[in-house]
Amino acid sequence: MKTFYIETFGCQMNKGDSDLMALSMKENGFDQAASIRDADICIFNTCSVRKHAEERALARIRQEKGSGARGRTIVIAGCMAQRMGDDLLKSHMADIVIGPYQSPRIGEIITSSVQTKKSKGLILVSQDMADFSERITSALAGEKELHPWHKWVTITHGCENFCTYCIVPYVRGKLISFPSDRILKFIEDSVNSGVTEISLLGQNVNQYGLDSGDIPFWSLLDKAASIKGLVRVNFLTSHPMDFNDEIIRVIAGNPIISRGIHLPLQSGSDRVLELMNRKYTMTRYHEIIDAMHRIIGDFAISTDLIVGFPGETVEEFHATLDAVRRVRFDSAFMYAYSPREGTPSFSLREDITHEEKIARLNELIYMQREISLEKLKARINKTEKAIADKVSKKSGNELSGRTVLNHFVVFNGEKNDIGKESLIRILDVRGSTLVAEKI
DSSP states (O other), rough: EEEEEEEEEEHHHHHHHHHHHHHHHHHTTTEEOGGGGGOOOEEEEEOSSSSHHHHHHHHHHHHHHTTTTTTTTEEEEEEHHHHHHHHHTTTTSSSEOOOOTTGGGGHHHOOOOOOOTOOOOOOOOOOOOOOOOEEEEEHTTSSSOOTTTTTEOOOOOOOOOOOTTTTTHHHHHHHHHOHHHHHHHHHHHHHTTTOOOEEEOTTGGTTTTTTOOOOOOOHHHHHHHSSTTTTTEEEEOOGGOOOOOHHHHHHOOOOTTTTEEEEBBBBHHHHHHHHTTTTOOOHHHHHHHHHHHHHTTOOOOEEEEEEOOOOOHHHHHHHHHHHHHHHHOOOOEEEEOOOTTTTTGGGOOOOOOOHHHHHHHHHHHHHHHHHHHHHHHHTOOEEEEEEEEEEEEEEEEEEEETTTTEEEEEEOOOGGGGTTTEEEEEEEEEEEEEEEEOO
């Protein structure tokens, strides 16, 4: 029996695709190897979100090819496969190239290519709807993830927002919402197999159903949170353009829905947001935050921020700092703008040097770290619910996990508490982690 190994780069969407690929390979008679060195078929599920992500994947593939890949089949899948296509074959980086639309059928594709003796030089990167592969399968519901009580539930594929800095719409294609009845049945099947926590996943979950006329996202979230047996429901990623009061009310009305909400801001300047094609203003963003304070009350907010976008002035950078001060994010993913070939912003003139971008980024990071620490210290003496996912690396007597506000936490407990919801009291802050005791 031939063996395979999948190495995954990039976002959780890619990790979800890798689960589908592993299932497809097993269903087609392949055995999953313990390491890539033991595999006959080496599958690299790649990311294209930034040039650095592609360079890292290519370097890793070259490393593997140079360490004795002779006789093995090298398959490149995912977003980089979609973007680079033929170039990966011409440069002899890959034997087979498979795009995101086809990757869930990878076992069938490889089996067919071997049978027809076309296992070298095969490329499948069509974004025709007729070539879009099934994502919601009952067989996957029974497959265990790293944390067997948790299941990632992909509800959409692709994106049509076309933020000017983002490659995603070009490599993952248009928005495709999966049928709500199939999603809910998948969650029920997962719960029946032992899952107690789910994460609804999409490039922009708020746009669920807009392409298909299915139920809106807030309704899907509400129905998912009503499934008996679940103790926590998470979702990501949201877009401020579509984040409405109905979503906020559903969160407030369902105690098992996470109060840790990720809402990418990107910039505090309306002009820069317009250049980014984000389709909201700072006034609208603040309205959403104010509504969450009014309706939910106790919640945590995380975000994404980009500094140094082409044309960003010093005043516009300061507007981002002002927004961070006002919103007071619990955490943020912060980046200096990097031009991405294939996106509209790639052709924009850059007046800011790399050194200026890094200086702005460092100033933003310093401010956000102070706010993050202040937000964590404000949790001391509060009682919260947390799910432990492992024994703490620093102490065998402590468990680590996340609170319902999605803060990292360590607390006393035993191995049989892992994967279960515990009631805890916050005692202290250690670095960027809460320290608690189980009640």
